Amino acid sequence: MISLKDIYKKVDKSFELGPLSCHIEPGNIVALVGNNGAGKSTLFQLIMGLVKKEGGEIEYYFDDSSQNGWKQAFAYVPQTPLMYQGFTVAQLADFFEMSYPGWNRNEFNRLTSLFDLPLKKQVEKLSGGMQKKAMLSLTLARESKVLFLDEPLAGVDLEGQEQMKDEMVRYMERGEEQTILFATHSSDEIRTLADYVLLMKDGQLLNQFEKDSLVESWKRIWVQADKQVVLQMNGVISAVQQGPLCECLTSNLRETEKELTRLGITISTFQAMELREILRVILKQETKSA
Amino acid sequence: MKLPISVQEGSRTPIYHQIEEQIKALIVSGHVSTGMPLPSIRALSKDLACSVITTRRAYQNLEQQGYIKTSQGRGTFVAEIDERAKKEAKAEAVYETFRRAIEVGRRHNYTDEELRNLFEEALME
Numbered sequence: 057m058i059s060l061k062d063i064y065k066k067v068d069k070s071f072e073l074g075p076l077s078c079h080i081e082p083g084n085i086v087a088l089v090g091n092n093g094a095g096k097s098t099l100f101q102l103i104m105g106l107v108k109k110e111g112g113e114i115e116y117y118f119d120d121s122s123q124n125g126w127k128q129a130f131a132y133v134p135q136t137p138l139m140y141q142g143f144t145v146a147q148l149a150d151f152f153e154m155s156y157p158g159w160n161r162n163e164f165n166r167l168t169s170l171f172d173l174p175l176k177k178q179v180e181k182l183s184g185g186m187q188k189k190a191m192l193s194l195t196l197a198r199e200s201k202v203l204f205l206d207e208p209l210a211g212v213d214l215e216g217q218e219q220m221k222d223e224m225v226r227y228m229e230r231g232e233e234q235t236i237l238f239a240t241h242s243s244d245e246i247r248t249l250a251d252y253v254l255l256m257k258d259g260q261l262l263n264q265f266e267k268d269s270l271v272e273s274w275k276r277i278w279v280q281a282d283k284q285v286v287l288q289m290n291g292v293i294s295a296v297q298q299g300p301l302c303e304c305l306t307s308n309l310r311e312t313e314k315e316l317t318r319l320g321i322t323i324s325t326f327q328a329m330e331l332r333e334i335l336r337v338i339l340k341q342e343t344k345s346a
Numbered sequence: 347m348k349l350p351i352s353v354q355e356g357s358r359t360p361i362y363h364q365i366e367e368q369i370k371a372l373i374v375s376g377h378v379s380t381g382m383p384l385p386s387i388r389a390l391s392k393d394l395a396c397s398v399i400t401t402r403r404a405y406q407n408l409e410q411q412g413y414i415k416t417s418q419g420r421g422t423f424v425a426e427i428d429e430r431a432k433k434e435a436k437a438e439a440v441y442e443t444f445r446r447a448i449e450v451g452r453r454h455n456y457t458d459e460e461l462r463n464l465f466e467e468a469l470m471e
Contacts, residue, residue, distance in 0.1 A: 083398070084398065085398075221392060222392075225388050225389055225392050228388045229386060229388055229389075247395045248392055248395045249392065250397070251391070251397040251398050251399060252397070266397060266399055267396070267397045268361055268396050268397045268399065268400045271355055271361075272360060272361060275356075322453060326356055326358065327356055328354075328355035328356040
């Protein structure tokens with residue numbers, strides 16, 4: 057488990073991160089979602105100890121913590137391979153092999169042939185998607201417990217996206233404590249990969265959700281009732297009246313339905329809300345209340 | 347192989363229950379046979395775009411009811427179930443579907459008699 061308590065970092069005059077707290081349970085894939093400049097990459101680097109925090113505590117617990125310590129347990133694929141410019145993929149493979157004990161060349165070869173990667177090309181001459189595939193191949197060949205991915209699928213072709221998702225699943229199946237944290241703007245990635253969603257905005261952690269409970273409790277419903285009555289109910293976020301019918305969004309279907317039933321109102325129709333819509337509404341709401 | 351099941355997010359039935367019922371139906375109808383390996387919790391979660399919390403719950407319930415077996419390190423398999431249990435499960439699945447249809451009917455203010463007529467009509471098709 058990784059446990060953050062009141063982590064704080066002043067990046068520059070205009071941007072502070074935190075103080076924020078959260079727990080990340082091993083065995084899960086966690087999506088970090090937020091606006092541009094929310095501090096997702098900074099948070100990654102703080103957790104990994106690549107950036108020094110100015111306040112708060114980070115604790116790491118692993119059942120089988122390797123003798124190399126938790127820093128070896130972390131693997132990171134940044135958004136761009138800036139620091140590796142000038143090297144070919146093959147040269148980077150040698151470099152990774154020297155740097156990380158247990159780096160697995162067979163696994164690396166399997167991945168580079170899966171992704172059809174040109175090994176003799178310099179990393180910065182590869183397309184954006186190819187760079188991602190190269191960095192992921194190098195990183196997945198490491199032994200690690202926690203994988204940090206910064207927008208892993210952005211710019212990757214459709215086939216590559218599926219392959220990378222499958223590789224993420226494969227990574228998780230290496231053991232029970234495997235954990236992935238990935239920053240993303242894509243609701244498709246959250247939908248297909250994440251167990252939990254961490255929502256960030258402007259350096260603050262807004263909320264943490266289990267993905268399915270979010271989808272199950274947020275619904276769009278239509279009821280024969282007056283908008284003003286419905287808006288008073290628990291869970292109701294917004295309502296639009298059209299004639300006798302009222303369309304409303306609820307963040308807590310069970311609670312809203314309880315109140316409706318008490319008033320003898322039945323729900324005419326349900327509709328699932330798309331994850332992207334739910335997240336957008338939450339982000340908007342939190343901004344209002346902040 | 348991917349399991350031929352799908353999740354309806356707009357449904358009232360919780361996702362874990364949908365998964366549980368569909369896998370149960372595959373087993374009792376003989377579409378998947380005893381000893382057949384099932385996808386891992388993580389792989390199934392990706393295929394169905396739901397969290398492992400949900401798929402784990404479905405698998406745990408199925409295991410408790412004796413439909414599947416998990417062995418450490420080897421994965422999850424379809425368990426052996428006796429014929430009577432299969433029959434019961436089949437009846438239960440159909441009963442459950444009827445019950446849901448009745449619920450929809452009541453929501454539309456149909457009387458029992460009208461529902462019976464509709465059922466007969468559907469049977470004649």
